[in-house]
Amino acid sequence: MKALISISILLFVLMLSTEISNALPKYASRTGYKCQSCHINPTGKGMRNEFGSTYGRDDITLPTYKNVTDYDDITTRLGPNLSFGGDYRSMFYYETQNQASTFFQMQAAFYVNLRLNKKFQIYADKDFLGDAEIFGLARVLPLDGYVKIGKFIPAYGTKVDDHNYFIRGGPYNPGIQFAGQFPPGYPTGLRFGELSEDTGLELGFAPSIFTFSAGVFDGLPGVNLPTTGTKNKSIALRGDARFKLAGINWNFGGSYYNSPSLSDRRTFYGAFGAMTLFENLTLTSEIDYAEHQPSALPTTVGMMWWHELNWMVTPGMDLKLAYESYDPDKDLQNGVFSQVTVGAELFLLSGVEVRPLYRINLNSLPNGVKANTNEFITMFHFFI
Numbered sequence: 001m002k003a004l005i006s007i008s009i010l011l012f013v014l015m016l017s018t019e020i021s022n023a024l025p026k027y028a029s030r031t032g033y034k035c036q037s038c039h040i041n042p043t044g045k046g047m048r049n050e051f052g053s054t055y056g057r058d059d060i061t062l063p064t065y066k067n068v069t070d071y072d073d074i075t076t077r078l079g080p081n082l083s084f085g086g087d088y089r090s091m092f093y094y095e096t097q098n099q100a101s102t103f104f105q106m107q108a109a110f111y112v113n114l115r116l117n118k119k120f121q122i123y124a125d126k127d128f129l130g131d132a133e134i135f136g137l138a139r140v141l142p143l144d145g146y147v148k149i150g151k152f153i154p155a156y157g158t159k160v161d162d163h164n165y166f167i168r169g170g171p172y173n174p175g176i177q178f179a180g181q182f183p184p185g186y187p188t189g190l191r192f193g194e195l196s197e198d199t200g201l202e203l204g205f206a207p208s209i210f211t212f213s214a215g216v217f218d219g220l221p222g223v224n225l226p227t228t229g230t231k232n233k234s235i236a237l238r239g240d241a242r243f244k245l246a247g248i249n250w251n252f253g254g255s256y257y258n259s260p261s262l263s264d265r266r267t268f269y270g271a272f273g274a275m276t277l278f279e280n281l282t283l284t285s286e287i288d289y290a291e292h293q294p295s296a297l298p299t300t301v302g303m304m305w306w307h308e309l310n311w312m313v314t315p316g317m318d319l320k321l322a323y324e325s326y327d328p329d330k331d332l333q334n335g336v337f338s339q340v341t342v343g344a345e346l347f348l349l350s351g352v353e354v355r356p357l358y359r360i361n362l363n364s365l366p367n368g369v370k371a372n373t374n375e376f377i378t379m380f381h382f383f384i
Contacts, residue, residue: 029284062347087111147202190257202215219259236257264293280313359375
């Protein structure tokens with residue numbers, strides 16, 4: 001009950017804040033479409049369906065070279081029942097404090113979707129760098145509903161493609177970047193980033209402007225073959241609504257995740273939303289609480305905020321401004337990790353994106369010391 005009341009309050013606050021100032025989620029907001037309109041996975045991420053592939057090829061590419069590189073004669077279908085897709089991401093990273101740089105391979109994912117009949121299909125999302133989702137999907141429930149069973153990321157909050165955001169998994173290498181700065185055993189982000197796939201069952205419904213999903217999982221993210229059963233299961237709930245009011249596309253919703261184990265309990269709950277004005281200015285936001293209850297230590301409550309503003313200057317070119325903040329222990333006066341990101345997303349050619357970003361870190365460590373390390377990042381993304 002406490003969690004439900006908190007979610008209701010967060011939804012109200014989020015709606016007020018968007019009136020004042022206010023995956024990729026921005027495209028869902030701009031078009032008013034749901035995740036399953038463009039992706040095989042009803043909760044988003046991974047392989048695009050036929051409509052999603054067409055939208056990515058025709059509607060988000062710079063028109064300058066579109067006629068030169070378009071590929072109308074290429075299809076992702078290998079037959080009437082089998083289709084494929086893929087995402088490849090490489091990154092150049094420069095860290096200002098140590099003046100060090102590196103090239104980093106982020107993703108090398110290949111997708112396959114096998115339709116068994118009109119209602120049942122098998123989907124596999126394999127990243128050769130480690131991640132994997134595979135599940136059976138049955139679109140047999142009323143209200144445009146489905147049953148999903150297998151290994152996949154629980155539906156929670158806003159699915160963004162940067163797993164380093166605190167609202168997903170947190171920094172890729174927190175042991176170095178944030179060594180000794182978090183409370184003992186406390187996560188550096190939510191449990192939905194790298195290697196966060198969990199095995200379980202999910203039910204989803206999408207009546208009218210609403211979507212809702214509920215899942216139950218082993219509570220062992222990243223574990224391929226559990227050797228023993230678990231007494232306590234994790235649950236994930238997510239719901240949202242999309243509508244257009246006064247010429248503005250609105251989306252808001254809430255999420256809840258509870259994962260008990262023999263040693264502790266992790267509970268996440270929060271609200272998320274988006275709004276698009278003039279079909280080219282989009283703000284996406286999320287607010288989350290993260291509770292960690294160790295069996296032998298006091299409960300720690302953290303809070304995180306994430307806001308991202310995207311302005312489409314022209315089709316294929318977005319300017320980006322993002323801010324996120326994470327306070328892993330609200331009882332400590334210091335220890336808040338914040339960062340501001342400015343940059344652009346450039347879809348230069350069909351299936352080709354370049355994303356230059358400059359990230360300003362504004363970290364106040366628990367001991368009161370400021371630790372501000374800035375980063376320059378350029379991400380290269382190839383997709384089909």
